[in-house]
Amino acid sequence: WLRRCTHYLFIVVVAVNSTLLTINAGDYIFYTDWAWTSYTVFSISQTLMLIVGATYYLTFTGVPGTATYYALIMTVYTWVAKAAWFSLGYPYDFIVTPVWLPSAMLLDLVYWATKKNKHSLILFGGVLVGMSLPLFNMVNLITVADPLETAFKYPRPTLPPYMTPIEPQVGKFYNSPVALGAGAGAVLGCTFAALGCKLNTW
Numbered sequence: 001w002l003r004r005c006t007h008y009l010f011i012v013v014v015a016v017n018s019t020l021l022t023i024n025a026g027d028y029i030f031y032t033d034w035a036w037t038s039y040t041v042f043s044i045s046q047t048l049m050l051i052v053g054a055t056y057y058l059t060f061t062g063v064p065g066t067a068t069y070y071a072l073i074m075t076v077y078t079w080v081a082k083a084a085w086f087s088l089g090y091p092y093d094f095i096v097t098p099v100w101l102p103s104a105m106l107l108d109l110v111y112w113a114t115k116k117n118k119h120s121l122i123l124f125g126g127v128l129v130g131m132s133l134p135l136f137n138m139v140n141l142i143t144v145a146d147p148l149e150t151a152f153k154y155p156r157p158t159l160p161p162y163m164t165p166i167e168p169q170v171g172k173f174y175n176s177p178v179a180l181g182a183g184a185g186a187v188l189g190c191t192f193a194a195l196g197c198k199l200n201t202w
Helices: 002-030 032-061 066-087 100-113 118-142 147-153 177-198
Strands: none
Touching: 002 032, 002 066, 032 066, 032 100, 032 118, 032 177, 066 100, 100 118, 118 177
């Protein structure tokens, strides 16, 4: 019973944290100079939150398809949370593209195609999710309202020091946020997929 309770608690905690990451990822619309930087960071963070929870859930049940179900949980949580934030006047588009679902489907496909081989799931699944989610996340970025229009419509006169924009570096290193996010995600995705599997054997 302890393992089962821990399982459900883990699913709730990871899914909620994934939701918070998604909502806060929208804040980059205010800082056009740092938009690509923030996009890259949040793509990686969402990749890792998705893969550790989905892998844990998938290997816990042993049923291909549960990773996609986990991504659906994340999507519904995000819709509920963003509806509340939107009703309070948070200037981020209400519609959220369920960007996690295609990546989670790839994870399920790997698990099914390799006949539930955990090592293949870690290696191939981790790479596929890490490389695909930043690409799908670009769809989410396209649905965001025009950054400048939104910034002028919702001014932020008081910002905490850590949120204050500094000299932009766009064009020097972050020329391709999708490629950068996919490259880092492919490496880190394997590590977090292994962590998700390991959590079932502790």
